[in-house]
Amino acid sequence: MAKLEIDGINKRYGDVQALTNISFRVNDGELFGLIGPDGAGKTTLFRILTSLILADSGEASVDGLDIVKDYKELRRHIGYMPGRFSLYQDLSVEENLNFFATVFHTTVQENYHLIKEIYQQLEPFRTRRAGKLSGGMKQKLALCCALIHKPSVLFLDEPTTGVDPVSRKEFWEMLKRLKQQGITIVVSTPYMDEATRCDRIALIQHGQILSIDTPENIRKAYPKKLYRASAPDNFSLLERLRELPEIDSVFLFGEYLHVTLKKDDKKPKDVQLQLIEPGIEDCFIDLLRQK
Amino acid sequence: MKQFWAFIIKEFEHIFRDMRTILLIIGIPIAQILIIGFAVSTEVKNIRVAVYDPSNDVSTQLIINHFESSRSFEVVRSLQSPDEAERLFQQNAFDFALIFSEHFDENLYHTGEASVQFIADASDPNYGNTAVAYATNILSDYQQELMQKAMASGMNSANFRIVPQVQMLYNPEMNGSYNFVPGLMGMVFILICAMMTSIAIVREKESGTMEVLLASPVKPIYIVISKMIPYFLISWFILIIILLLSIFVLNVPVAGNLIWLNVFSLIYILVALSLGLLISTLVRTQVAAMLASGMGLMMPIMILSGMIFPIESMPPVLQWISCIVPARWYISGIRKIMIEGVGVIHILKEMLILTGMAAAIITLSLKKFKTRLE
Incomplete structure (x- = not known):
């Protein structure tokens, strides 16, 4: 059963086409990732799905509720954590949580089991004002507040942006456990390496969806063989490779160069190329190149 | 209901945890009321005059004519008795009363002295003072004329004195605070209610919390009403402080009914709150809210409310x-x-006017209030 159905959503801001014909489904209990760089349209899509803004055209339903007609009922069923930290900085951890519990017609005690694991880490700071928490702690508190009413669908807009790598890893662990409790989660992130933690992902750029599938299938669909090269001076190597006639594309990935060839087996002679598995980012770049 | 309470408590916490807010809303009114405003001298026009003329003789007629031909005065009615003056004053039928003594002409020519009484409304001391000064001028002009005439006709003991007896109604000591306190109240409530409410609502938009709240089952209107309540209560508290300060520090007594004074003020506070709500629906940032309430509300209040410049002497367009x-x-x-x-x-x-304004502004802002982000 589809928990989320999106059909032909378009949104325009002045001259900018923010979203173009977005359609996809998210299944019940799925951890769905919306992967794309800043400005791809992720936040706009989230706001449309959480009934915060209206699309220009297209339809969508969340948990069987139309996002326009049934918006009041819809707001009871969803949990939303915006990209920017959006809790009251001058209220304490505890006060924020209690406030949001009340707002959602519930109490912290009632759904404590959902947030217990996360909240325990916050417990030592429960009288501290939210504005004085570290980035990772803020995200945990925001997640608690978005979860406290046991939403059936949870929308997390870039929850790991600006969070240290350890906290990011922890955060994904938490999402995995929430998924096990039956909550459908839609999460967006600009970090391609986080894509593999999702059940399925949609790659989005310039308001258009490039591909939707499991991370595994997206990687399998990579059309070419991918090679890795490296040198003490990657930049000069990059320059040199771009000149070679056999080379199709070269991109810098951290300390390596990722290289594809015009003909998969026709390697240039004097370069050490090592065959590797493509990552999501390789797929993303390839999809962009195809466009 | 429980939700609603949570909101109100939260709002109080916001206010009391921010020292700047507290200073702004409590400190400013107190500072303002303690620093008494400057006396701004202004030209006064179209002072409505009522005349009591028991003599009805040549001299009184001439004096009335002088008043009538003056740019500053306008004779609007004649009175049946001096007592009527007081009564009609309260109904605001005129601003200035001219009470002649009996046998004015006779006294003037036989004893060389006659008296006339000026009664001015001095609840606005500026206005009262200026009116009396103008009237005294007219009277001394007339005296001069009389003397010249007498000299010309060969009378030698040409000494006529018309003695004006000035009575300032409502504010006999011409205490500036009498004018200042009501004006200050008019301003302070706009400051606290309109400015602080609009800033508080817009702050939620700016900090992103409005996004979370709108995506929750809270009725959006609860969000705003719960913002208005704390400021309503704080304004009431400040009203009491202002009244206490004006009674005990500025020696401005409260002459009227204290309960109605409160009721009337609370209606005005409601108008100010709804203005704040309206502003918050129109702007996106706290700075814009501040500018809108500062420039859009404070300036008109200072200039057009009669706080500093008497409305009666404004050009008709500004009066409208x-x-x-x-x-x-x-x-x-x-x-x-x-x-x-x-x-x-x-x-x-x-x-009635203020109640109507409150109703109209609230209706308008509720219509403009969005249940979504844009």
């Missing part, structure tokens, strides 16, 4: 515009009920 400034009605009503001490029946018009 001043009618939509709520503070104009509030200040005029407060002057009547607090300084003049008249009954509530005399501020009925002001009360």
Whole structure:
């Protein structure tokens, strides 16, 4: 059963086409990732799905509720954590949580089991004002507040942006456990390496969806063989490779160069190329190149 | 209901945890009321004059003519008795009374001395002072004329004195605070209610919390109403402080009914709150909210409410515009009920206008209030 159905959503801001014909489904209990760089349209899509803004055209339903007609009922069923930290900085951890519990017609005690694991880490700071928490702690508190009413669908807009790598890893662990409790989660992130933690992902750029599938299938669909090269001076190597006639594309990935060839087996002679598995980012770049 | 309470408590916490907010809303009114405003001298026009003329002789007629031909005065009615003056004053039928003594002409020519009484409304001391000064001028002009005439006709003991007896109604000591306190109240409530409410609502938009709240089952209107309540209560508290300060520090007594004074003020506070709500629906940032309430509300109040410049001496266009400034009605009503001490029946018009304004602005802002982000 589809928990989320999106059909032909378009949104325009002045001259900018923010979203173009977005359609996809998210299944019940799925951890769905919306992967794309800043400005791809992720936040706009989230706001449309959480009934915060209206699309220009297209339809969508969340948990069987139309996002326009049934918006009041819809707001009871969803949990939303915006990209920017959006809790009251001058209220304490505890006060924020209690406030949001009340707002959602519930109490912290009632759904404590959902947030217990996360909240325990916050417990030592429960009288501290939210504005004085570290980035990772803020995200945990925001997640608690978005979860406290046991939403059936949870929308997390870039929850790991600006969070240290350890906290990011922890955060994904938490999402995995929430998924096990039956909550459908839609999460967006600009970090391609986080894509593999999702059940399925949609790659989005310039308001258009490039591909939707499991991370595994997206990687399998990579059309070419991918090679890795490296040198003490990657930049000069990059320059040199771009000149070679056999080379199709070269991109810098951290300390390596990722290289594809015009003909998969026709390697240039004097370069050490090592065959590797493509990552999501390789797929993303390839999809962009195809466009 | 529980939700609603949570909101109100949260709002109080926001206010009390921010020292700047507290200083702004409590400190400013106190500072302002303690620093008494400057006396701004202004030209006064179209002072409505009522005349009591028991003598009805040549001299009194000539003096009345002088008043009538003056740019500053306008004779609007004649009175049947001196007592009537007081009564009609309260109804605001005129601003200045000219009471001649009996046998004015006779006295003037036989004893060389006659008296006339000026009664001026000095709840606005500026206005009262200026009116009396103008009237005294007219009178001495007339005296001069008389003497010249007498000299010309060969009378030698040409010494006529018309003695004006000045009576300032409502504010006999010409205490500046009498004018300042109602004006200050008109301003402070706009500052606290309109500015602080709009800033508080817009702050939620700016910090992103509005996004979370809108995506929750809270009725959006609860969000705003719960913002208004704390500021309503704080404004009431400040009203009490202002009244205490004006009674015990500035020696401005509250002449009228204290309960109606409060009721009337609370209506005005409601107008100010709804203005804040309206502003918050129109702007996106706290700075814009501050500018809108600062420039859009404070300036008209200072200039068009009669706080500094008497409305009666404004050009007609500005007088019409001043009618939509709520503070104009509030200040005029407060002057009547607090300084003049008249009954509530005399501020009925002001009360009805302010109530109508509150209803209209609230309706408008609820229509403009969005249940979504844009």
